[in-house]
Structures are given as C-alpha cells and as structure tokens.
Amino acid sequence: MDAKKRYEEWLANPYFDNAVKDELKSIACDEKEIEERFYRDLEFGTGGLRGIIGAGTNRMNIYTVRKATQGLANFIRKENAQEKGVAIAYDSRNMSPEFAEEAALCLAANGIKTYIFPSLRPTPMLSFALRELGCTAGIVVTASHNPPEYNGYKVYWEDGAQITYPKDEQIIGEVNAVTDYAAVKTMSREDAEKAGLYEVIGSEIDDRYIAALKSLAIHPEIIREEAQNLKIVYTPLHGTGNLPVRRILKELGFEKVYVVKEQELPDGDFPTVSYPNPEDKNAFKLALDLAKEVDADIVLATDPDADRLGVYAKDTKSGEYMSFTGNMSGMLILEYILSQRKALGTLPENGAVVTTIVSGKMAKPIAGEYGMTLIETLTGFKYIGEQIKFFEQNQDHEYVFGYEESYGCLVGTHARDKDAVVAVMALCEVAAYCRHQGITLCDQMEKLFEKYGYYKENLCTVTLKGQEGAKKIQSMMEQIRANVPETVGDMKVLKFRDYKEDVAKDCLTGAEAPTGLPRSNVLYFDLEDDAWCCIRPSGTEPKIKFYIGVKGSDDKDAQEKLDALTAAVNALAE
Helix, strand or coil: CCHHHHHHHHHHCCCCCHHHHHHHHCCCCCHHHHHHHHCCCCCCCCCEEEEEECCCCCCECHHHHHHHHHHHHHHHHHCCCHHHCEEEEECCCCCHHHHHHHHHHHHHHCCCCEEECCCCCCHHHHHHHHHHCCCCEEEEECCCCCCCCEEEEEEEECCCCECCCCHHHHHHHHHHHCCCHHHCCCCCHHHHHHCCCEEECCHHHHHHHHHHHHCCCCCHHHHHHHCCCCEEEEECCCCCCHHHHHHHHHHHCCCEEEECHHHCCCCCCCCCCCCCCCCCHHHHHHHHHHHHHHCCCEEEEECCCCCCEEEEEECCCCCCEEEECHHHHHHHHHHHHHHHHHHHCCCCCCEEEEEECCCCCCHHHHHHHCCCEEEEECCCHHHHHHHHHHHHHHCCCEEEEEEECCCEEECCCCCCCCCHHHHHHHHHHHHHHHHHCCCCHHHHHHHHHHHHCEEEEEEEEEECCHHHHHHHHHHHHHHHHHCCCCEECCEEEEEEEECCCCEEEECCCCCEECCCCCCCCCEEEEECCCCEEEEEECCCCCEEEEEEEEEECCHHHHHHHHHHHHHHHHHHHC
C-alpha cells in the first residue's frame, strides 16, 4: 500500500480518533508531508522505536506504541515469560506519560502484569527496577537527547540491558507481524487494576536505587571532608535528573549544589535549549553563567532521561571553565576507580573494563596499568550491559567499569545501562578527592595526558532527514565500502574492518579474518601513528557519523593531528 492510500485508510477507519483525523486533514494538500508520515511503518529497530510525534504510520503516536507493545506481548507469551511482568518508566518528553500508559494497558490486555512508575524517572532506574522486581522485560518511553519533536520507546530484557541478538530480531519479527492496528489489544486502567495487572511502583524502588548508588562510593570519608567546600552547578535540562541527582548529592553530604532554576522543572518543549544534549556546548550556557556567578568548581548537565552526563570544570590557572568530552570524564572516573580500589586491595584480579569501538583509546593503557582486561563492543551501551551478563554466566571476568564516548558510563552493576546519576556521584567523588590532594579536575586530566598520552577525539556528523536522507546515507556507506581508501588525508590505512560483512583486512598483507563482533553497518579504519576513524549511520537520528581519534606527543601535536584528520574525514563525507 502506498503512502497516499495509507493516509486515506487512516482517515476512513473508525478505529483512529478524531484528533488524529483532524491532524491528518490539516496536511491534505501537502503531498510531501503525507509521504513522510506514511511511506513506511515507524521502524522497530534493535532498541525499539524513535521518531517524530504525530499522526501516521511513520510517527510516534498511541497507535504505533500499541502496535509495538502488541508485538512485544506476543513474543513474551511465546517465551512463556508472562508471569514475571514488565516494568515501565518514562521521561519528561511530550506524550511520554500517555505512551507509557498505552503500553501498560496493552500488556495488561494480553494478560501480562505491568509495574509502572507514577511519574518521570531516569532510564537507568528502569533497568534497576526490572531487576529488583524480577520482571521479564522493561519499557522506557524516551527519545534521550533528541530534539523536542521526538519521542521513543526502548525495550529491556530480564538481565536489565536493552535487547540484543537474537531477542532483538525475534521481537522485531513479532512487531512487524502486527499489521492490523485495530487488532491490537487494550483495556481500561480500572479493569487492569481490578485484574491485578497494573501496579504503580515508586518510593520503595527509589530508596533501593539510591542505597545501591551510595554503596559504590570508594572514599565516603573524603567526600564528607570536602563536600562542604566543593561548589557544584547542576542542570537537568528540563529532564528526569533533578530529583535523583540532588538527592544522591545531598545524602552523600555535598552541601553547595546550585541548580539552574530556568532548567530545573520538567518540560517536554525544552524551552531554554534548542537541543537538550549535554554533548552540545550550547546546552551549558545558563549553567556556565550560574557557575561564574557562584564561582563553581564543576558544572554538570544530564540529558532528559538522565543517562548521559556532560561536565565542565574550572581551570584555576586560566580562570576559565574547561569542557570535558565523554571520553575525558570517563577516563577521570576510570583512573580513580582503578587506582583507589588497587590501593584498598579491592580490585579483582580478573577485572574487566568495557567500552565501544568508537570510544577514546586512553582506556587501553589505563586498563593495562592496573592489570585489567579491556573489552570493546559495538556502539551502544546495550552491548556493554550484555558483557556484564556474559561475565556472570561464564565467571571469567568481573565488571569494573564501562563507558562510551557519547557521555555515558556505568559504575557498578545495579543497572545494565549508562547511568548519569551514578556518574554524577562518581565524578563529584573524583573532584572531592582531587581537592583533597590540592588539585582540580583540570589538573588531574593533564596528569592523565602526561602519563598515558595526549589522546584526542572528534565526531563529525552529516544530518540527512526523511526518506531521501535515509537513501543518501545508505548510498554513502556503500560507496565507501566498495572503494576503501588507501589513505585518509596523509595517514595510511593499516587495517580495515567491515562489520556488516564481518571482515577485518590487513591492508599491508591482504590477510583477512572475522571481526569478532556481531554484524553491523559499521566501517572502521586503523590508521598509522595510532590514529583511527569509524563510520556508521546513527540508530536513533537521521545522521551518518564519522568518529575519529589521534594520539599526540603533547597537546599541540594532538590538536594539529586531530584538525588534519577532521578535515580529511569531512572531505570523505562529501
């Protein structure tokens, strides 16, 4: 069925409500908009749904959410796993409460009990809750750091991590098999509650979560000593982090926490930022203004579902606030955990640090310094969470820390996804420890560079929206795949990995081997002089991403190499 026919079917079908039909009537003369909304079903990918809110098969609305949930319910029942139930959480985005409710009632109509939070919660709390409650699966309604017009729906399995192979493909198959929207089951909340299939959860899970985080502090005595001196500015960027972040800092003893008032309250329109992403320096404007006003030591921002943390710290030498990439903040936490646990004798001999192939490479020498195994996964924190499950099953490693370049990390195993609340706690503990040593976070970062090498990374993105954009992204990937360059800029390609074809090629000898990771539409280049670049389409946004990294002899050398490689990669993207 073509887009126009689907559009007309939605207008004519009594199943769809009048508000939806009014919205669709308003675009009756816009053929391009009709095409964008109806040229396909909103794709249920390996993590779930992500799309623009609105009426249509290619939009996030109560009908596409119900359809996805019916597919998930069908899979759960086929697995005979319905007895343990499903936990549901949601963030501050527009329509998040409504989508969470629709998912809960669809599951209930399929005889599957749901445990739902009464108000917004961070994504990592969903991962924590489903494990605490012993659920089969979990759903979190969020579009993470996407622009305001987006929302999404992520599915987790019983280990607390987002679904991975083969469950992801099996669930996708069940979702795609649901072709009739009107055949999707639902029921009223009143009936669901009477049947014991709808239970609201809240403060008890919150308390357990905070207790789990507090138990991860390595030096609570140093925190208590320095907490009254450390000045912290924090912004939740209108998202879910406000209450849990402030609570954990307060209970640890941090007294001087200043919250950006204009961004304190949840708001799905994100009125003070164009893009609610702590990776975007523009999102820090109000926080940095407040930091200068109160002379803060560190400045922190969490994204709407509080799984990513952005960091600035005051450089006392220049008086300016220095930004930290996700790789840099991850390395500060990693070095602290490994060094302090080694000093205390609590670092496991079989410990493992887990990261992704597109993350910074300083983790390798740090892990080596403390005798830890470094494991790399595909992009996406679900693969880091999956490694924790493998460690528990195989008893071969003990998880110590996981991080990815996109401002996400996980201390502890209370959750199986990146957790900005625990990251705030850990980063503030590192800052307190540094202050105890008479240095700042900026000083400590420089020490890491001097010890392990001046690693620098960059991310270049090309945004191509809509149906034509998706085709262009696919074409770009295929052209590069078919014509592997011998050099990127002035740097020779030493090795090339095509994860889609599962081929790792030594470009000097011609030898080929499997990549050792699951198939994925990713191209990776090992370059000379410890440089690298990686190309992949985003799984959550209409973008193709070019990740790059270099290692220099000093800061100036690293920056010059990074600038040159960035220019070369931008030319490759044209």
